[in-house]
Structures are given as structure tokens and as C-alpha cells.
Amino acid sequence: MNVQKSYEQDTGAGKLYLVGTPIGNLEDITFRALRTLKEVHWIAAEDTRQTRKLLAHFDISTRLISYHEHNKHASGPELIRLLHSGDSIALVSDAGLPAISDPGADLVKQAADEGIDVIPVPGANAALSALIMSGLPTDRFTFLGFLPRERKTLLEELQALQQLKETLICYESPHRVVKTLAAMLQVWNPERRMCLVRELTKKYEEAARGTIQECYDLLQEHPPQGEYCLVVEGVTESEQTSAAAWWEAFGLEEHVEHYIVQGCNRKEAIKRAAADRQMPKRELYNYLHK
Template sequence: MDIQKSYKEDKASGKLYLVGTPIGNLEDMTFRAIRVLKEVQWVAAEDTRQTRKLMTHFDIATRLVSYHEHNKHASGPELLRLLENGDSIALVSDAGLPAICDPGSDLVKSALEAGIDVIPIPGANAALSALIVSGLSTERFTFLGFLPRDKKHLLDELGALQLAKETLIFYEAPHRVLKTLEAMLAVWSPERQVCLVRELTKKYEEAIRGTIRECYDYMLEHEAKGEYCFVVEGSTAAEGANAVAWWEAFGLEEHVEHYVTQGSDRKEAIKRAAADRQMPKRELYNFLHKKT
């Protein structure tokens, strides 16, 4: 067990600050973020070229070092050594809050294991910004990061989320927007409400609201540009009832084959069918094996 007193100066080690940066509009940079970036000994950045532009704009002269997915195993231990020797470090991502869908989470974990205080400096966040303008429920939501790229795993992931009642949020690259909407149409009700938000806080910010089918038809006629944030309505009571009803007419083998035709391998298809029926997958596997 560990209890962190973030601002109690009783440690020889430095502190790791997680600093939020703008997701597009530089005016979203907070006064506190600027002050912290100026006061720490080092700024660790995912993309030093991008961060250098930000630091130049705000007249920040702090030493800049690189920390990203491809060098984290070499750079991480060196950053920890600096922290343990008393230097404080500000970790930033290309845009928004660090440690969300980037290697910063690994550095946070290592710092905590080493007894280093980790302090958040809040700022802009694309997922929450998209959520609050979507018009969909904000009472409960799940952030999914980036969905699987492979079609089979994408369908499996969406299938596992089919009955989730909370609002779903995820990021998507422009070249994958149509593919993801197609997968959503294959697994979820086409009448679910969705909001596609792109270019948040920038000049061409746009929010596309409608059903999955309407948004798919719109994107067929309009080229996807910029990074997208999907905000999707959770499963409705009617959709939940239909999701139960669709497989009740199937035999066990037919139920499994349904998922196989969707792209799942047989092992995964058995797992999904067993989950639908709330039965142990081993029991379903044994039943099917006996039949063969």
C-alpha cells in the first residue's frame, strides 16, 4: 500500500508531472501547465519536434528529451534515474493528456514502483470533449482507445460490447472510419445513435450526428479527414431483447457457425456462443465434440 502526499516536500527524489497539452488550439494551454513546464528540469516528449513548437510558442527553455514507444525501454530507466537523483520531469504527449493510449502509462507505473510522486496537470482531452458535445448520455461511459485493426478481432470486440448499456467512446484514424462503421453495422443495430467528431478545437472542427446507418451513408459521400473520435449510444432495451432473440432459434452448432461466418475462428466462436447462452465454454465444447 502507498499513500502519496503530492505537495509534501519530504523526498529527495524529483516528481513526475503528467502535463496536458492542447489537442489543436494553443489557447487551451493552461497557465499551470506553462508554469510547470518552465519549472521542471526536463520535459519528456512523445514527439520532440511537435513539443518544441509548443515550447517555443510559450517561451519555455527547459531541456527536452525523447520518450516514445520505440525508445521507452532505453529512455525509461534513464528518466527514472534522473527522478531518483532529484530532478523533476514533465511528461507530455503529442496532444492532450499523456499516459492515455501512449507509452507514458509505462513510465507512470515504473515511477510509482520506484516511490516517485506522480502528479497530474489537467488539460484538454479529445474523448471527453467529444462526449460532452455528442448529445448522448454522459452518465456512464467506457473509453476504448483504438479498436482492433484486424477485421476478425474488430468484429469480436464489437460483439463483446453489443449489450453494453453505457456510452462507448473510441478513437479512429481517417482511413479506417468507413471500415469501422461497416463493422458496427454488421454487429450492432443500425439505428443506434453515433456522433463522429473530428478536428477537435481546430478550424475545421466537425460533429456528425445520426444513426450508424446515416453516418455510414454520409461518409460514403464525404472523405474522412483528420483524426476521429466516435461516441456511440449504448445498447437500448429493445436491442438487448433482440440480441437475445436472434440466437434462441439456433441449435448449438448453428450458433457457433454464425460467429464463424462473421470471421471468428472456431475457438473464439465457441467462446462467444457460450457467453451468449451463459454456459461454461468447456461444456459447449464437449457437447459439440461428442456430436462429431
């Protein structure tokens, strides 16, 4: 059990501050974030070149150290050593809150395991900004980060998410957003409402509200530009009704073939069909191979 009292104890170690930085508009940084960046001994940055521009804009001269996905196994222990020696460190990502879809999560775990205080300094966040402007329900939501790149894995992930009732949020690059929407059309109801948000807080900020099909059609007419955040409503009543018995009209072989068409190999297709029918996969396999 590890109980952190952020401001009531002095362990002699430094503190790890998770500092939110702007996601576009440089004015979206708090006074507290600026003060923290000035007062810490080190700033651990995902991309030191990007962070150096931010620091120069606000005339901050704190020393930078690199911490990213490709050097975290070497850099992480060194940062922990600095924290134990009494140095405080501000962790920042390229934009927004660190440790969200970000290697900073590993450093946070290491610091917490070592008994080092981890202190959030809140700031801008793309996922929540997109959610609150989407017009979709905000009382319950699931953040998915970046969906899988490989088509088969992506379809399986969307299938697993199909029955969730809460609003779904994910990030996507301009190079993949059309493929992701096409996969959603294949697995989910094309009439699900969604909001396609791009370039948050920047000059060309845009929110397209419609159905998945309408947003897909929009990107066919206007090629994607900028980073995207996709906000999609949860399972619709019509999907719930059809999901309850969508496979009942299939024979066993047809049921398996349905998943093969979606990109599964035969072994995985049999496994998923057996799960639908709540029967042992070995029993289904034996029946199909009589």
C-alpha cells in the same frame, strides 16, 4: 501500500508532472501548464519535433528528452534515474493528456512503484471534449482508446461490448474509421445514436450527430479527413430484447455457422456458441462431430 501526499512531503526526489497540452488550438493550455514546463528540469516528449513547436510558440527553453513507444524500455529507466537524482520532469504527449492511449502510462507506473510523486497538470482531452458535445448521456461512459485493427479481433471486441449500457468513446484514424463503422453496423443496431467528431478545437472542427448508419453513409459521400473521436450510445432496448433470444431459432450447427460468417474460425465459433447456450464447449463439439 503507497500513499502519495503530493505537496506535504519532501523525499529528495524530483516529481513527475503529467502536463496536458493543446489538442489543436494553442490557446487551450493552462497558466499552470506553462509555468510547469518552464520550471522543470526536463520535458519528456512523445515527439520532440512536435513539442519543440509548442515550446517555441510560448518561448520555453527547457531541455527535451525523447520518450515514446519504441524507446520506452531504454528511456524509462534513465528518466527514473533523473527523478531519483532530484530532477523534476514534465511528461507530455503529442496532444492532450499524457498516459491516455499513450506509452506514458508505463512511466507513471514505474515512477509510482519507485515512490516518486506523480502530479497531474490537467488540460485538454479529446475523448471528454467529444463526449460533452455529443448530446449523448454523460453520466456513465467507457473509454475504449483505439479499437483493434484486425477485422476478426475487432468484431469480437464489439460483440463483447454489445450489451454495455453506458456511452462508448473511441479514437480512430481517417484511414480506418469507415471500416470501424462498417464493423459496428454488422454487430450493433444500425439505429444506435452516435456522434462522429473530427478535428477537435481546430479550424475544421465538425460533429455529425445521427445513427451509426447515417454516419457511415455520410463518410461514403464525404471521404474521411482528420482524426476522429466516435461517441456511441450504449445498448438500446430493442437490442436487449433481441439479444436475449437471438440464437434460439438456430440449430446447433447454424449457431456455430453464425460466428464463422462473422470471421471466427470453427474452434472459436464453437466456443462462443457454447457460451451463449451455457453448455460445456466439449459437449457441443462432441455433439457436432458424432
